[in-house]
Amino acid sequence: MRPRGITRADIATANLPRRKLVNRVMEAGATLAAVVAVGILCILVFSVARRGWSELNWNLLTKTPSTDFFGDGPSGVANAVAGSLVIVGLAAAITLPVGILIAIYLSEYARPRVRSFVSVMLDVLAGVPAIVIGIFVYALLVVGSGSSGSGWDGAFALSILMLPFATRAVQEVLALVPASTREASLALGVPRWRTTLSIVLPQTIGGIVTGGTLAVARVAGETAPLLFVTSIVDQQMHWSPSHALQTIPVTIFEYSEQPDPKLHAQAWAIGFVLLLFILVTNLGARALAARNRRRLTGR
Amino acid sequence: MASVEAQAAPGRRSLGGRRRRLGDVILVGAAGIAAAGAVALVVLIAVKVTQQAWPAIRHFSLGFLTEQSWVPNVGHEIYGAASFLFGTAVTSFVALALAGPLAIAIGLYLTELAPRFLRGPVTALVETLAAIPSVVIGLWGILVLGPFLRDHVEPWLHGVLGFVLLFGEPSSSGSGIFTAIVVLTIMILPIVAAVSRELFLAVPRELKEGALALGTTRWEMIRAVVFPYARGGIVAGLMLGLGRAVGEAIAVTQVIGGITGTSGVHWNLFGNGDTLASKLAASYQGATTHLQTASLMYLAVILLVFSLVVNLLAQWIVRRFGRSGEQAGFSKIAAKSQTAGAAS
Amino acid sequence: MRKRALVAALGAVGLAAAIAAGASARSSNTTITGAGSTFVAPLVQTWIQPVGAAFGDTLSYSPIGSGGGIAAITNRTVDFGASDAPLTPDQFTACKGCAQIPWALSATAVVYNLPSAKNNLHMTGSVLAKIFMGQITQWNDPAIRKLNKGVSLPATKISIAHRSDNSGTTFNFTDYLSAVSPQWKSKYGTGVAVEWPVGSGGRGSAGVAALVSQTAGAIGYVDVAYALKNRLKFFSVQNRSGKFTTPGLRGIAAAAASDVKPAADNSLSIVNPPKRFELAYPISTFTYVIVPLSSPKAAELKKFLFWAVTKGQTSGPKLLFQPIPKSVLVVSEKTIAKIHA
Numbered sequence: 004m005r006p007r008g009i010t011r012a013d014i015a016t017a018n019l020p021r022r023k024l025v026n027r028v029m030e031a032g033a034t035l036a037a038v039v040a041v042g043i044l045c046i047l048v049f050s051v052a053r054r055g056w057s058e059l060n061w062n063l064l065t066k067t068p069s070t071d072f073f074g075d076g077p078s079g080v081a082n083a084v085a086g087s088l089v090i091v092g093l094a095a096a097i098t099l100p101v102g103i104l105i106a107i108y109l110s111e112y113a114r115p116r117v118r119s120f121v122s123v124m125l126d127v128l129a130g131v132p133a134i135v136i137g138i139f140v141y142a143l144l145v146v147g148s149g150s151s152g153s154g155w156d157g158a159f160a161l162s163i164l165m166l167p168f169a170t171r172a173v174q175e176v177l178a179l180v181p182a183s184t185r186e187a188s189l190a191l192g193v194p195r196w197r198t199t200l201s202i203v204l205p206q207t208i209g210g211i212v213t214g215g216t217l218a219v220a221r222v223a224g225e226t227a228p229l230l231f232v233t234s235i236v237d238q239q240m241h242w243s244p245s246h247a248l249q250t251i252p253v254t255i256f257e258y259s260e261q262p263d264p265k266l267h268a269q270a271w272a273i274g275f276v277l278l279l280f281i282l283v284t285n286l287g288a289r290a291l292a293a294r295n296r297r298r299l300t301g302r
Numbered sequence: 303m304a305s306v307e308a309q310a311a312p313g314r315r316s317l318g319g320r321r322r323r324l325g326d327v328i329l330v331g332a333a334g335i336a337a338a339g340a341v342a343l344v345v346l347i348a349v350k351v352t353q354q355a356w357p358a359i360r361h362f363s364l365g366f367l368t369e370q371s372w373v374p375n376v377g378h379e380i381y382g383a384a385s386f387l388f389g390t391a392v393t394s395f396v397a398l399a400l401a402g403p404l405a406i407a408i409g410l411y412l413t414e415l416a417p418r419f420l421r422g423p424v425t426a427l428v429e430t431l432a433a434i435p436s437v438v439i440g441l442w443g444i445l446v447l448g449p450f451l452r453d454h455v456e457p458w459l460h461g462v463l464g465f466v467l468l469f470g471e472p473s474s475s476g477s478g479i480f481t482a483i484v485v486l487t488i489m490i491l492p493i494v495a496a497v498s499r500e501l502f503l504a505v506p507r508e509l510k511e512g513a514l515a516l517g518t519t520r521w522e523m524i525r526a527v528v529f530p531y532a533r534g535g536i537v538a539g540l541m542l543g544l545g546r547a548v549g550e551a552i553a554v555t556q557v558i559g560g561i562t563g564t565s566g567v568h569w570n571l572f573g574n575g576d577t578l579a580s581k582l583a584a585s586y587q588g589a590t591t592h593l594q595t596a597s598l599m600y601l602a603v604i605l606l607v608f609s610l611v612v613n614l615l616a617q618w619i620v621r622r623f624g625r626s627g628e629q630a631g632f633s634k635i636a637a638k639s640q641t642a643g644a645a646s
Numbered sequence: 647m648r649k650r651a652l653v654a655a656l657g658a659v660g661l662a663a664a665i666a667a668g669a670s671a672r673s674s675n676t677t678i679t680g681a682g683s684t685f686v687a688p689l690v691q692t693w694i695q696p697v698g699a700a701f702g703d704t705l706s707y708s709p710i711g712s713g714g715g716i717a718a719i720t721n722r723t724v725d726f727g728a729s730d731a732p733l734t735p736d737q738f739t740a741c742k743g744c745a746q747i748p749w750a751l752s753a754t755a756v757v758y759n760l761p762s763a764k765n766n767l768h769m770t771g772s773v774l775a776k777i778f779m780g781q782i783t784q785w786n787d788p789a790i791r792k793l794n795k796g797v798s799l800p801a802t803k804i805s806i807a808h809r810s811d812n813s814g815t816t817f818n819f820t821d822y823l824s825a826v827s828p829q830w831k832s833k834y835g836t837g838v839a840v841e842w843p844v845g846s847g848g849r850g851s852a853g854v855a856a857l858v859s860q861t862a863g864a865i866g867y868v869d870v871a872y873a874l875k876n877r878l879k880f881f882s883v884q885n886r887s888g889k890f891t892t893p894g895l896r897g898i899a900a901a902a903a904s905d906v907k908p909a910a911d912n913s914l915s916i917v918n919p920p921k922r923f924e925l926a927y928p929i930s931t932f933t934y935v936i937v938p939l940s941s942p943k944a945a946e947l948k949k950f951l952f953w954a955v956t957k958g959q960t961s962g963p964k965l966l967f968q969p970i971p972k973s974v975l976v977v978s979e980k981t982i983a984k985i986h987a
Contacts, residue, residue: 026519033415036407037424040495043488044431050446051438070695072688072965073875101336108333123617124341130613131347132549134582135602139347141586142354142599151679151708151723166340196329224435226552230583235681235724237694237706247679252437252552259441259556260849262856262876267445274438285433286426374812375837376734449860474805475846475861560810560847562839574846584849588713588812590737590838595717 051278055271063272068238078265080273082240086154086233086248091223093158093244094165099215101162102169103204109170110177111199129167133227136163141231152232154244160228165218172214176207179300209295213288220284224277226252251277351606355599357592366600370567372581374594381597383604388567389575390608393479393554394547397486402540405491409498410524425499432492440556443485448476448557456480456572470570477559479575485553490543497539501532534620541616549609551579560584578605676946681708682715682728684851685815686750686933688871690728692961693954700953703946709850713812713838719744719936725943726951727936730814731838732913745985746912746934747978749955751902752967753893753930754818755870755880759858760785762800768793768890769881771826771918771928777804777865778823779830780844785863807857807866810847812838818917818931819867825918826928867929871965887924897927898968906973912981914974932974937985944987951982 066079105125109118140160145152180203188198229250234257236249251273258270352359358366362381369382412425456472463469473480505528513523529536559574560581576584578601589595678697680690687709697705710718712729719727720741733746756769763785773789776782782789786799809816817838824831834840848854851868855876858866870893873880882890891897904919904926912934919926935954941947955978959969970978 022519022522026521029521029524030415033407033411036404037411037416037428039404040408040431040491041424041427043491044427044434047431047434047439047442047488050442054445070691072691072871101339104333104336105340107329108337112330112333113337121337121341124344126617127610127613128340128344128347130545130549130609131344132551132579132605132609134549134551134579135351135606135609136347138582138586138599138602139350143346143350145723146721148723151681151718163343166343170340194323194325196325199329220433224437226435226437227583230552231587234587234710235679235706235708235718237677237679237704237708239704239706252435255437255441256552256556259437259444260856261852262859262872263852270441274435274441277435278438281433281435282430285430289426371841373841374839375835375841376736473846474803474864475807475857477846562808562810562842562847584810588711588717590713590716590812592740 055275058268058272083254094161097162098165106173137228151235156232176210216288358596358600390577401490405494408495413502436553440553443557452476467569482558494543501535538616551583555580555583680726684709685869711811712814730933731817755873757878766882775827802863806845901926901930
C-alpha cells in the first residue's frame, strides 16, 4: 500500500496561508486531545484519592466488615485484602509456569503453521470477555460442587485471563535473546532442552519477572471473573483457598451500589489503594522492562 | 529456527545419548501439552457456554435475537436479546465514534507534535489511564460522573437539542445509556491511542521527510503519508477498542441503569439501558428458572460470538490490508491492547 | 549459583503452599452458609455472633436477592436459601426435596426522598398503583394533595426506584398492588420481577435505598429496616379499614393475625388484610428459609433453625421484625424436625 501521493494541489503555494491555518488547527486539536486524556486521568486519580482519604486508615486494612446491620464501630475490608492476595498470588503461580512453557514451545519448537495457529488461538482467548470467563468457570467448577465457590475457582478464572498476556510477554523476551547464543550452544553439542532451560531462559528471568508483575497488576483489579465465584462469602478473614474468599474489586463493586456513605468512603479508600498498587507496579515494571531490553539487546 | 535445527541435528544424532533425547522429549512434550491445553481451553469455553445455553437455543432459536421483551415472570416467561443487542450496539459504537478520533489525535500528538522530553511521560500517563480497574471507574461513574451529568450536562443538552429524539427526558438518577457511553469512551481511549501510537512510530522516516521536503505542512504530511500507511492497523486498533467496549460488564452495569420488561429499545440516550455484558453481570446469579439461566447463557453465547467476530475481523484486516510489518506485529498490537487493559 | 537460588525459591514456595494447605485442613468449625433475600438480611446478620457463641458454628449470609437464594439452594451451593416469595410448584420440583419454613415477619416500607416534606405522608393503594404505573408523575398531583391536606407539595417529578433483580420484596409489593388495583393486576401482576413501566432498577434493597437517597423526588420500596438504617422517609399507607398505618411492630402484628394457618407448602399471605384488622399495615409479609430436607449439615442446620425461630426472634423488634406468632412457630418447628442427614 503506497502512500496516497502528494498532489500539486496539496502544495500549491498560493494556498499557503490557508494550509498553514488548517495545519495549526489540527495541531491544536491533537494537543487538546492529549490534554483531555491526561486531564481525565488526573481527574479520576484525584477524585478517588480525595474521597478515599477520610477512610484511609489502618482499620481499613486490619478490620473485617461490620456484621451489625446498623454498622457502627470500626470496620474495614481486611478479608478482601487477604482474599485478593491469595487469589491473585495463586493465579500468578498457575499462569507463569504454563505461560513460560507455551512461550518456549512457540518460540523454540513449534513449526510455523502450528505457531501461527496457537498464536491465533491465544489472541482469541484474549478476546473472550472477562464476564464470559467468569460464567464459564462458575458453570464448570461451582455449580453442583456443593460449595459456593472457592479461592481456587477464582484463581483459575484469573489465570485464564492472564494466560495470553503472560505468554505474549515471555515470548517477547525470548525473542530478544540473540539467535547466536542459541546457535553457539547447540554447536557446542548442548542438547536442545538444555540450551533452552539453562542458557536462554536464565537470560530472560528479568523479563519474565517484569512480565509477571505486569500481569499481576492487570488482573488485580478484575471484577467480572470473580463476580460469581466469590459473591457468596462471609465477612471473616480467610487465608485458605478452599474457602470462598472475598476480594477487593468485588467489594468495591458491592459497596458502590450501597446507600451507606461510610461504605462508599471505604470503597473509595480501598479503590485508591488498589489504584496505587496497580500504578506503581505498572510504571515500575515498565521501567524495569526498558532497562532489561536495553541490557539484552545492547549486549 | 529451522536452519538451526538442521545444523544441530547431525551433531545431536552422532553424539547419541538417550538422556539428551529424553530431556528434549519431556520439554517439548510439556510445552506442547501446555499449548494444546490453551487451545483446548478456548474450545472448552465455547462448548461449555453453548451447552448451558442449549435449552434456550432450542426453545427460542433465532427469534431470540429479535424479541425485545425480557419478562422473568414465572408462568409467562419471555426472553429476548434484542434490547441488549440494541444497548450494546448503541453504547459501543457511539463510544467508539467519540474515542476513536480523539485517540488517533493523541497518537499523532505523541509521535509528531509533542516535544521530545514530553513524549515518554505523556505516553506513560495515557497508558496508565488504561490500567485503572473498571470497577473503580464504575464507582466514580455512579457517585461522581452520574450526578454531574444529571445535574449539569443532560438538562443543558435536553434544553438545547431536545428536539432530537436522542436527547429526551434527562435521567433522574444519573444512570443511563449516556453515562455508560462516557464511561466506555474513557475506557476505549487509551487502547486505541496506544495502538495508534505504535503504528505511527512504525511509519518510515524517509516517507515522512520526503513529504515534508516537498513542502507539505505537517498535517498534510500526516494525511498523505502516515494515515495511508497505518490504515490497516488503525482499523484493527479501532476494532480492538470496540471489542473492549462490547465486553465491558462491570463499569457498564454500575452506571447504565438496567431495563425491565420491554423498555429496552428506545432512542432517548438519557434513559436506562442494558448491554449483553451488563445484563449478565446483573442477573446471572439470581436466575430462578432453568429457562432464565439458559437464556442468560444464550446472551453469553451471543456476546462470545460478537467478541470473536470482532477479534478475528481485526486480525484479518491487518493480514489483508496491513503492511508486512504490521502483519507480524498484530500480536504486538494485540499485546498493546492487553497491557492497556482487557475486557472486564 | 543462579540455579541453586531458583531451586531454593521453588522449595520455599512449595513449603508455603504446604503450610497453607495444612492450615486449611486444620480449621474445623462448621460453616453454615446461606444466601438470598435482602429483606431478611438485617435480621440474619444479627444472628451471626450469637450463633457462633452458642454453637461454635460460623454463620455466613450473603444478601443476593430472593431469586439468587432460590437458585443457590437449588444448585446446592449454599446450605440454606432465604426468600420472601413462596416457592412455586416448579421451583419446589427443581429444588428436589426442599422445604420452606417461615422464619421471620416484617413489612415493606414505601420510601420517598422529598427534603421539604415531613415523614409519614399519607398514601393509599390505588394512588400508589397509579404512581408506579406512571400515571401520576408529579408530587403536587391532586390525588396526592387530596390525601395530604395542609402539606405543601412541590412540583418535583416523581422518580420510581424498583428492584432490578429477582426479589421477594418485589413479590410482596406487587402482591399488594395487585390486591388494590385491578389495572395493575391485569397489566403487571405479581412476581419476583415484573415489567415495570417506569423507573430505574437497583440491586437488592440496598440498591433501591441507594437510588432513593441519591435522587430527589424518588419513591421506592424496601424492607422497613433499610428505611430506618438510611433514614429514609416512608409513607403511612391506608389499610382496608380506612386507617393510615405505618410499618411498625403493631401494624405488622395486626396484619399477621389475618392468616394464622400456613398452607400445605407452609406459605402465608397477609397482604392487604380484611377490614376487621384495623391496625394492620397492608404491605407486611412473612419470609421463608428454604432448606433441603436431606442435608450433610443436618444437625447444625436444625440447631441453628430451632434457635432462629425462637431465641433469634428476640433480636427482631429493634429492626422491626415482629416475632412469628405461635401458630406459625409450631408449623415451622415441625418442618425443621423433618430435616435429616
